[in-house]
Amino acid sequence: MTFSIIGTGMYVPPKIVTNDDLSKTLDTNDEWIRQRVGVQRRHVCTGETTAELAYQAALRALENSGCTPEDLDLIICSTISGDLVSPALACVVQKMLGASCPAYDVNSACSAFLFLLETAAGYFARGKVKKVLAIGAERMSKLLDWQDRGTCVIFGDGAGAAVLASGEGYIDSTISTKGNDEVIRVPAFAGESPYSTLEPERPFIRMQGQETFKYAVNAMCSDISKLMQNNRLTAEDIAYVVPHQANKRIIDLACMRLRIPIKKFYVNIQEYGNTSSASIPIALDELNRKGLLKRGDNLILSAFGAGESNASCLLKW
Amino acid sequence: MVFEKVSKIIAEKINCDASELTADTKFADLGIDSLDVTELVMNIEDEFSIELEVDSSLASIGDLVNLVESKLK
Numbered sequence: 401m402t403f404s405i406i407g408t409g410m411y412v413p414p415k416i417v418t419n420d421d422l423s424k425t426l427d428t429n430d431e432w433i434r435q436r437v438g439v440q441r442r443h444v445c446t447g448e449t450t451a452e453l454a455y456q457a458a459l460r461a462l463e464n465s466g467c468t469p470e471d472l473d474l475i476i477c478s479t480i481s482g483d484l485v486s487p488a489l490a491c492v493v494q495k496m497l498g499a500s501c502p503a504y505d506v507n508s509a510c511s512a513f514l515f516l517l518e519t520a521a522g523y524f525a526r527g528k529v530k531k532v533l534a535i536g537a538e539r540m541s542k543l544l545d546w547q548d549r550g551t552c553v554i555f556g557d558g559a560g561a562a563v564l565a566s567g568e569g570y571i572d573s574t575i576s577t578k579g580n581d582e583v584i585r586v587p588a589f590a591g592e593s594p595y596s597t598l599e600p601e602r603p604f605i606r607m608q609g610q611e612t613f614k615y616a617v618n619a620m621c622s623d624i625s626k627l628m629q630n631n632r633l634t635a636e637d638i639a640y641v642v643p644h645q646a647n648k649r650i651i652d653l654a655c656m657r658l659r660i661p662i663k664k665f666y667v668n669i670q671e672y673g674n675t676s677s678a679s680i681p682i683a684l685d686e687l688n689r690k691g692l693l694k695r696g697d698n699l700i701l702s703a704f705g706a707g708e709s710n711a712s713c714l715l716k717w
Numbered sequence: 718m719v720f721e722k723v724s725k726i727i728a729e730k731i732n733c734d735a736s737e738l739t740a741d742t743k744f745a746d747l748g749i750d751s752l753d754v755t756e757l758v759m760n761i762e763d764e765f766s767i768e769l770e771v772d773s774s775l776a777s778i779g780d781l782v783n784l785v786e787s788k789l790k
Contacts, residue, residue, distance in 0.1 A: 436750065436752065608772070609751065609752075610751055610752070610754070610755045610758075610771040610772060610773070611770075611771060611772075613752055613755045614755050614758065614759055614771060617756075617759065618759070647752075649752050653756055653759075
């Protein structure tokens with residue numbers, strides 16, 4: 401026994417920041433950002449917390465699934481940009497929903513939503529749960545150095561959620577981690593210990609752009625090829641590939657190397673930027689609500705991020 | 718030999734005649750940005766079955782050829 405996705409939801413804060421807005425304070429411009437990243441605008445939190453984004457996405461996913469918080473056996477969340485170090489984001493969302501099931505977070509950076517699905521699959525396999533709420537929620541705006549034009553133009557805030565129920569929809573998956581803490585790095589708050597001799601690092605996201613690009617394309621291509629080969633699928637058998645929305649150029653090159661038509665890749669980075677672990681559930685909810693998915697469709701979700709940590713899965717809708 | 722293969726890979730990417738390319742040709746002059754350079758590096762890795770580190774110091778075709786040659790030694 402595994403699970404099927406029976407409901408999806410997303411939420412982004414209403415404040416929109418366009419490329420032109422950014423070019424007022426940074427040495428950048430709309431053309432450069434569109435051409436290099438593929439982002440046109442992003443939604444950014446003003447007064448909203450990460451937990452509120454997660455809660456709103458969760459409400460929508462629950463409503464879409466026809467479930468109530470009392471039906472849930474587990475809440476799992478992913479975030480690298482939570483409001484609190486402790487308790488976990490999932491605990492705060494649990495309180496907001498009024499749920500009573502266990503709740504905890506899984507940290508695997510941008511690919512974490514797929515690690516949540518893999519975690520949930522273990523519970524379903526052991527028959528420990530019937531309904532699970534998985535949420536990816538990110539307030540990336542608080543992790544950005546807004547003076548660094550190389551990173552701050554890329555990211556946005558938002559949350560996506562899915563309700564999983566016992567079923568046979570999670571067909572196959574692949575996850576891997578390389579033990580790399582250099583290529584993408586977000587240092588934590590250094591603290592104020594009078595005994596610490598460590599040099600404090602600024603707590604903002606840093607990326608080696610070219611190494612990230614190479615790693616991301618290679619990870620997506622190898623994960624997706626592996627799933628297709630293992631399950632004897634051709635590009636024609638796939639309804640949609642839902643890639644992590646990190647950079648349109650990564651998606652374009654992966655698509656070319658995989659020889660899967662670009663129309664099969666769902667892309668919404670132009671609207672939201674890179675929302676880290678929220679990007680895949682947001683995209684999934686858009687596909688679902690636009691009526692683009694039919695029962696029985698094969699979907700491949702594919703994500704990569706800091707760690708270097710990547711995961712892909714094959715879902716039957 | 719490395720130069721010819723690298724030039725051919727670049728020419729294919731930007732649809733130009735490989736004979737127009739020299740070691741001194743700058744990527745910026747060909748309209749090749751840093752992500753395009755990364756893509757070229759990946760194609761070269763496939764061609765030579767090697768692994769290369771890519772960073773912003775790769776500015777010309779000669780830089781890329783030197784990098785490949787250093788790995789083949």
